[in-house]
Amino acid sequence: MMRTKHGAIHVFTWNEDITLNNTEQFRKAMAKLIEEPADHLILNMEQVKYINSAGLGIIADGVMTARKQQKELVVAGVQGSLQEIFHIVKFSSFIKLFKTEKEAIHYFVENDNI
Amino acid sequence: MIGKFLEKIEKEKGFTLKELLQLFEERNVLCNKADQVYWIATLAERRFIFISASCEKMYGLPPEAFYQDAELWKKVVYSEDKEKLEKTRSVLWNGESVEQEYRIVHQQNGTVRWVLEQAFPVFGEAGNVAMISGIITDITKIKKMDEQLLLAEKVYEHTQQALLITDAQLVIQLVNPAFTNITGYGADIIGKSFHVLCAGYYDERFYSTVKKTTIEKGKWAGKMRWRRKNGKAYVQQTIVTAIRDCEGKIIFYLFLLAGMWPNNKTAATVKDDLKLAREVQKRVLSKPLTASRINIYGMYIPSRELGGDMYAWYRIDEERYGIFLMDVMGQGTAASLICMSVRSLLNGVIRKGIDPQEVFGELNKHMRQLYHENGRMMYYFTAIYVLVNTKERFIEYASAGHPPGFLFQKNGLVEELDQGCAPIGLLPHLYVETGKLHYEPGATLVLYSDGAIEGASRSVCTNIERFREQLKPHIHLDSKTMIKFIHNQFEEKREFPDDLSVVVAKLW
Structure with a gap:
């Protein structure tokens, strides 16, 4: 896990597969990310190859909670098998997904003139 | 005097x-x-x-x-x-x-x-x-000491956990009734060496290790092989703790046979209940349907006693049929209850809404109302719903975060049912994209839950492809035979951790 800041953007990097063993940790880490005093949040999942259904639920819930607080949470590092999972569950229909962190940061900078 | x-x-x-x-x-x-x-x-x-x-x-x-x-x-x-x-x-x-x-x-x-x-x-x-x-x-x-002793005595007597106390030389001082229940040894074992209870399994080195660990770390925990009075062996997670006097010298060893000894009657009742629940769950799955232009067949293997998969189909009118398959996040009792609650609604929702957008919208509303505590996401499910128009020969479908179903066309083309929306229950409002596919007589529709595509590869797409290729040579079979074939294939492996359900519809 790693937390970095790029101006007004908070990046949280989760670097292991999300399985039954660490679902709770992931839930807590996500709750913490959303509480960050920043409106632009990036969850970087570059290292993640697999996510279970509970993990997907946590991300979807995180996105909706952030939205309620007028924040935006996007997911970066969505590639390979993770991209396939996100495609099947159709997360792109309500979450901004980016291949790299750079693209995600770029998205926020472009849209909000940060 | x-x-x-x-x-x-x-x-x-x-x-x-x-x-x-x-x-x-x-x-x-x-x-x-x-x-x-x-x-x-x-x-x-x-x-x-x-x-x-x-x-x-x-x-x-x-x-x-x-x-x-x-x-x-x-x-x-x-x-x-x-x-x-x-x-x-x-x-x-x-x-x-x-x-x-x-x-x-x-x-x-x-x-x-x-x-x-x-x-x-x-x-x-x-x-x-x-x-x-x-x-x-x-x-x-x-x-006070008398009272405490009495209390301790009663606790030993009534606790369901089997325990044994030896002195520092491992000579047995006390066993409780729960211990007697398991081993058959009662007061007759008191005064004898602990070794009798594990006769033939361990040597002095093992006992020394247990003692050493207990002294150094405060306790020893592990699986211990015990011998019952009748000679039969049993293995039980055991915790050994040293009891010291006020000067810190070890005077007793306490052996706790971990876990409550299962109350056979309660365990049997729960097992019966689960069996009944499983039976009910199986019965709500639709029975095979045979009509002039369509026949549908399904199978379901729960990974545990109760699962989170469910399928059903309905004849809406003379031409149209609705086929539905869902998979709740997680397994077990909670998942199966969600299945049942959806099942009870489904008939009305499908007959009233008919098209995929309406059906999913209605189910999403139901899930949000029932399973969202204080606005937090608690449960969700993925589903695929296919509306078959047997007269016009087309299907209209939507997949709510579900792995894509297959439409095997008669000419060998395989189409994937990948349009739809996010899983049901995750979002306050669903924006459902529907897909529409035409077919010729002899087409085969296959819907499945992700138990079918869990496997060696981390890539879901590879697993989906593999499953599709596995089915391909058999699509000429009738739906019942095809389901049997799939069933046998998975039964052989029987290593999948998830529920598995498959629905096959032959379209003429």
Whole structure:
């Protein structure tokens, strides 16, 4: 896990597969990310190859909670098998997904003139 | 005797008995001043001639108070014990020895203390009872220990957890009934070496390791192979703890056979309930349907007793059929309950809404209402719904985050049903994209839950592809035979961790 800041953007990097063993940790880490005093949040999942259904639920819930607080949470590092999972569950229909962190940061900078 | 003695000391030394006893007390001759009181009283007047100064510590009253008030001894007794004491006192005044325990109240701080009073007659010249003498000992500490011992004993006796206590040399000191239930050994094993219980399984080295770990780390935990009295072996998670005396020396070892020994009756009831629930769950799955232009067949293998998959189909009118398959996040009882609640709604929702957008919208509303606690996401499910128009020969479908179903066309083309929306229950509002596919007679529609595509590869797409290729050579079979084939394939492996359900529809 790693937390970095790029101006007004908070990046949280989760670097292991999300399985039954660490679902709770992931839930807590996500709750913490959303509480960050920043409106632009990036969850970087570059290292993640697999996510279970509970993990997907946590991300979807995180996105909706952030939205309620007028924040935006996007997911970066969505590639390979993770991209396939996100495609099947159709997360792109309500979450901004980016291949790299750079693209995600770029998205926020472009849209909000940060 | 006492009369002569009294006369003598009075004559010779000018001492009264009281003075003599006071002298004895000073020299520590009479009793242990820390927790004992010695007294002597006249039989006729029932008055204290002497009471040791230690009464101040025990009762919070000086000896003078007792000399002045002949009834004071009654007043210091704890109210509940007064009656009992009155009775024995009457025996005492008759010149008999009495030994009894009762409670007193400390007159300064109000604490209640347990005492043991041993009283006995003092004989006069003619062998008659001249006086009464007694020693009162504070036994509060002992009483407390007794109570604790009794409590411990009851706990040992009634706890469902089997336990055994040995001394430092591993000689068995105590076993409880739960231990006897498991092993068959009761009081007969007490005094024997612990080795008897694991006969033939371990050598001295093992016992030394257990002891060493217990000493160094406070406890040893692991699976231990035990031998029952009937010779049969059983393996049980065991925790060994060392019990030390106040100087830190190990005096006992406590062996706890971990986990409650299953109450067979309860376990059986739960098992029966689960079996029944599973049966109900199976029964709500739609039965095979055969019509002139369509036949549908399904199968379901839950990974555990209760699963989170469900499928159903409905004839909407003469031409149209709705086929539905869902998979709840997670498995087990909660997932199966969600399945059942959706199932109870489904008939109405499909017949009323008919098209995929309406059906999913309605189910999403249901999930949000039922399973969202304080606005937090609790449960969701993925689903695929296919509306088949057998007259016009097309399907309209949507997949709510579900792995894509396959439409095997007669000409060999395979189309994936990948349009749709996010899983149901995740979002407040769903934006459903539907797909529409035409087919020729002889097409095969296959829907499945993700149990079918869990496998070697981390890539879901590869797994989907593999499953599709696995089905391809068999799509000419009728739906029942095809389902049988798939069933056999998975039954052989039987290693999948998820529920598995598959629905095959032949379209003519």
